[in-house]
Amino acid sequence: MSRNAKKLLSFLLVVVLAVSVLLAGCGNKNTESNSNINTSKQEQTATNSKDPQNLHFKSDKPLEFTMLYSDHPNYPYKEDWLLWKAIKDATNVSLKLTIVPMSDYSQKRSLLISSGQAPEIIPKTYPGQEIPFVASGAILPISDYINEMPNFSREVKEWGLQKDLDTLKQADGKFYVLPGLHELYTMQYSLAIRQDIFEKNNIPIPNTWDELESALKKLKEIYPNSTPMSDRWQGKALLLNAAPTFGIPVSSSDGLFDWTGANVLYNSSKDDWEFYPTSSEYKDMLTYFNRLVKEGLLDPETFTQTDDQAVQKFVTGKSFVIMTNTQEIQNMINRMNETLGQGNFKVTQIVPLAGPKGAVVAGSRLENGIMISAKAKDDPNFHQMLKFIDWLWYSEEGETLTKWGVEGVTYQKVNGKFQLMPDVNYMNLNPSGTKNLQKDYGFSGGVFCLLYGGPKDLAESMMTPEVAKLEEEVNSTRKLLLPPPPVPLNESQREQYNMLNQPLADYVQQMTYKFITGVASLDKDWNNFVQQCKAQGADQLVKLTNDVYKSTKDKMK
Structure with missing residues (x-):
């Protein structure tokens, strides 16, 4: 073979080898890529989505x-x-x-x-x-x-x-x-006020529970035949709103006053669980609302009347303050258009009030x-x-x-x-x-x-300007309590918990209403209330909760 022929053959062998390596590399790359992609139609749709974080699903068959x-x-x-x-x-x-x-x-x-x-x-x-x-x-x-x-x-x-x-x-x-x-x-529940009445009488819109008390006193002076505040939902939303501002660490999921009746609550400063209805914070809250009832500022029927009875008092001008939420306020306004006439009143839902323990709200996301x-x-x-x-x-x-x-x-x-x-x-x-x-x-x-x-933008997309403004104010001026850690009771522990808690919850709710309305005296009957809670198993309930919490908290992380 001539020298030139040998050079040509060597060159061709190099080219073939290079092409083979290139093809092999491409083949390996494709194989690796294919191995990592599920080629079902819905997965392809997700991959091709305009927003890769907003993964779309569509089945390739019905x-x-x-x-x-x-x-x-x-x-x-x-x-x-x-x-x-x-x-x-x-x-x-x-x-x-x-x-x-x-x-x-x-x-x-x-x-x-x-x-x-x-x-x-x-x-x-x-x-x-x-x-x-x-x-x-x-x-x-x-x-x-x-x-x-x-x-x-x-x-x-x-x-x-x-x-x-x-x-x-x-x-x-x-x-x-x-x-x-x-x-x-997203804040739902807070007080609604007759803003036109407040403005007419130069009464500032309250930002705290003390300011609310002052406002109610002025309303009582001006309208002596009224009870300025009469509430709905048997007062449960009212007390749930107030509780964290008095230092009672409720959240919407355990709610002292809602349907679950939880009374053992998490104290984050001590990292343990306590029976709060016998606490000084709880007594302070009861004392505040009892004072409102005594002075004729809060309707004692708040805790027994139907929702419709409470709303009827508000929409007919017999009361000026009531708990509401962002949906119910519109229903009240619609009724007031009929009772008072459109344009003859102004109703505003205000930011949840601050209390002795700060501007905090209980809730969950x-x-x-x-x-x-x-x-x-x-x-x-x-x-x-x-x-x-x-x-x-x-x-x-x-x-x-x-x-x-x-x-x-x-x-x-x-x-x-x-x-x-x-x-x-x-x-x-x-x-x-x-x-x-x-x-x-x-x-x-x-x-x-x-x-x-x-998402925030989607949530706000259906808010009226009034609700959007309220939400912005709540998120910028109020602090949301952190959620309590889990206490994962097993079946037998939960049965024991419920046996202790349910009668206690019923008793606490009954006495809460009695203390606020004055049927029971905070001065004379408080110590007996505390002893009755202990007798009905409050200490056992606290011990059970803390034992489970401490034995499981590491694996709950």
């Missing part, structure tokens, strides 16, 4: 999941709601519903779960309501599957909700309800959420179900769909802001609209969306 549905009387279920079509168009999922009237929902949910007949998806479950079903294994420990729920995980991380989520943990270190999430604390039936894991499409739930309830895209509906049909974007279509109304945001977003289309219903939950 799916059907069963779900319990709480039917609200204000917007009764309709099979032809646009909501159902919109969900299916977005996800290729249909929901087979078990429809239950809202008034029977809790009882029916319990019966279905206990009998093993519950649908796979069980929404409208508030944290704590899952506890009775944990020991039986009837519902899933959803914390085992959070790694399959990227939207939920992102919101928890970005909004700093891990400590809130930890409060849901049970004795096994797992949690069993997938809660609704709020980016910001967790809301009602979802339990998943244990039998759901046997569904061949179980993992698709998790992705569906994650997208519909926890992605901004899904939250927007269930809240606002379909763009161009129920809402439009104007300069980047959500706006109802001209013919659609909701919560008086568009009074001229002839169709209702809830009743006619099924959107903004409590089964799927939180009124002011989710």
Whole structure:
């Protein structure tokens, strides 16, 4: 072979070798890439999403999941709601519903779960309501599957909700309800006042409980035949509002005065749990409200009258101060348009009052959420179900769909802001609209969306200017109490806890009302009250709570 031929052959061998290495490298790269990508249609959709953090789910085949549905009387279920079509168009999922009237929902949910007949998806479950079903294994420990729920995980991380989520943990270190999430604390309950009456008489809007007392005294002087303040909800919301400002560390999930009747509360400065109804802070709060009753400033019927009786006094001008929330205030205004005449009054919801222990509010950024039936894991499409739930309830895209509906049909974007279509109304945001977003289309219903939950911008998108201003003021001037750590009682411990706590809770509530209204004397009867609480097991309840807390807190982290 000639010298030139040898050079040519050597050159060709080098080229072939280089091309082979290049091809091999490309082949390896493709193989590695393919091994890390699930090529199912819904995963491709997630990968191609405009917002990689807002992962979209759409099944490549039609799916059907069963779900319990709480039917609200204000917007009764309709099979032809646009909501159902919109969900299916977005996800290729249909929901087979078990429809239950809202008034029977809790009882029916319990019966279905206990009998093993519950649908796979069980929404409208508030944290704590899952506890009775944990020991039986009837519902899933959803914390085992959070790694399959990227939207939920992102919101928890970005909004700093891990400590809130930890409060849901049970004795096994797992949690069993997938809660609704709020980016910001959303204040619902505070006092409403007749601002026109305050302004007419040059009475400053109160910022503290002491200032409220002064305002009520002036109102009593000017309107001697009135009782300036008469409240609803048997005074429970009033006391729950006041408690943290007097140094009683309640939160919305344990609420001294709400339906759960918890009285053993967490003292963060001591890192232990105490029985607060016998504390000096509790007595100070009772003393304050008792003084209001004695001086004719607070209606003693507050703690016995129906909600309608309390509201009737306010809307007819017989009282000037009442507890409300951001939804009920509009209902009162509507009634006052009829009783006092539109334009003849001004009602304002004010920021929660500050107290001796500061400008603090009790609440939570967790809301009602979802339990998943244990039998759901046997569904061949179980993992698709998790992705569906994650997208519909926890992605901004899904939250927007269930809240606002379909763009161009129920809402439009104007300069980047959500706006109802001209013919659609909701919560008086568009009074001229002839169709209702809830009743006619099924959107903004409590089964799927939180009124002011989710991302900040989306939560604020449906607030009236008054509510948005109030929320901003609350978040900038009030401090939200941190959630208490979990106390994961096992089944036998919980039974013991309930046996001690329930009669105590009933007794405390009864005596709370008696002390405030003057039926019992804080001077003469307080020591006996303290002794009765001890006799009924307050110390045992505290010991049980602290023993469980101290023995489990390391594994709850």
